[in-house]
């Protein structure tokens with residue numbers, strides 16, 4: 010038994026506040042071509058020599074496609090309210106257009122029903138980066154056609170699952186797909202062209218807005234929204250150069266997404282900066298992008314510090330770094346959330362991902378991941394601080410349930426609160442999982458029952 014969780018007032022969350030954990034399809038499912046699944050751009054990218062650490066790929070991953078019942082039992086043992094996972098588009102529609110694959114959809118129906126049977130709310134994401142590979146030769150997300158393909162796919166999944174899932178997220182982290190996938194090229198599909206990247210971001214946002222409209226038109230009852238990866242961005246020094254560089258980076262990574270989604274416009278300063286690399290925007294696109302959402306999801310891991318000459322080195326920050334080299338900075342989450350609340354009219358917010366990779370040590374059948382436990386506890390407290398300042402927060406989810414395929418880092422980086430032995434596929438809850446379980450239980454015990462609250 011872990012030591013009891015101290016219930017400091019900032020740790021007391023409203024009774025309907027949702028605590029969950031998250032994963033994504035490509036990172037855990039494996040079964041890369043089972044039951045009619047088509048390849049995704051990540052299957053192709055993994056075959057490029059040097060693209061992924063250690064030459065790893067997603068063919069087996071955590072074999073969750075075959076072990077989903079065991080994984081749902083683990084979830085149930087943790088007592089969480091919600092589980093966020095993604096639907097693999099090429100599993101459901103192998104070519105990204107045309108015929109749908111019933112066997113693929115049946116897998117997600119089993120998963121959703123299995124969660125509901127265990128009293129866990131399903132939160133699904135439609136696009137967590139695994140675009141059907143067949144769409145890439147036609148331009149992938151850089152092509153406006155993909156927008157319509159995505160809307161069709163969203164409607165199909167909405168018809169099959171929309172009556173049973175608590176929430177549908179259109180896209181996970183459009184910045185990552187745009188910039189890492191199409192500007193720096195370190196993620197699939199490995200393109201390096203800034204103008205392509207901005208067009209991709211525009212098409213992702215447009216397809217998000219049009220999918221929301223189409224899902225609502227067909228009577229979908231789930232709450233609908235998008236998930237952005239956001240950080241507070243600050244200058245390394247107070248020099249005018251560093252401040253200007255930080256403002257631009259905030260524009261590219263935060264305002265480039267928040268402004269069109271909540272104000273129906275791209276930020277002027279970034280538009281001017283991009284020059285010839287701005288996206289082609291058709292009449293009506295911005296109004297579609299600003300279609301009201303039922304929630305906004307935020308993924309937070311660390312802050313951003315910017316110096317104009319690139320001299321800022323996170324290793325000199327004096328802060329603890331995770332295995333990804335990311336600074337542990339929980340205060341940044343409170344700073345980010347209060348800023349978002351101040352600058353935009355927000356729907357309910359969910360932290361849809363937060364967690365840390367550390368080198369874990371499996372010893373005597375257990376993983377004592379004190380650093381991850383501390384990271385999660387401090388970030389939950391930071392969410393509590395933002396709530397206390399009036400930010401409309403509705404939920405928090407740990408990334409990730411399982412150790413999994415960490416994209417270009419392969420399996421070397423472990424984010425799970427449950428350890429996966431990839432040789433045997435044995436799962437072992439780490440100390441962080443047990444802490445989270447006890448924390449969620451303590452929350453439940455401390456939350457007033459509805460009749461007590463209204464008495």
Ligand code: IFM
Nearest residue numbers: 033036182308362408415
């Ligand atoms: O593993 C990823 C996830 O797929 C998206 N958000 C960040 C995580 C950690 O890098």
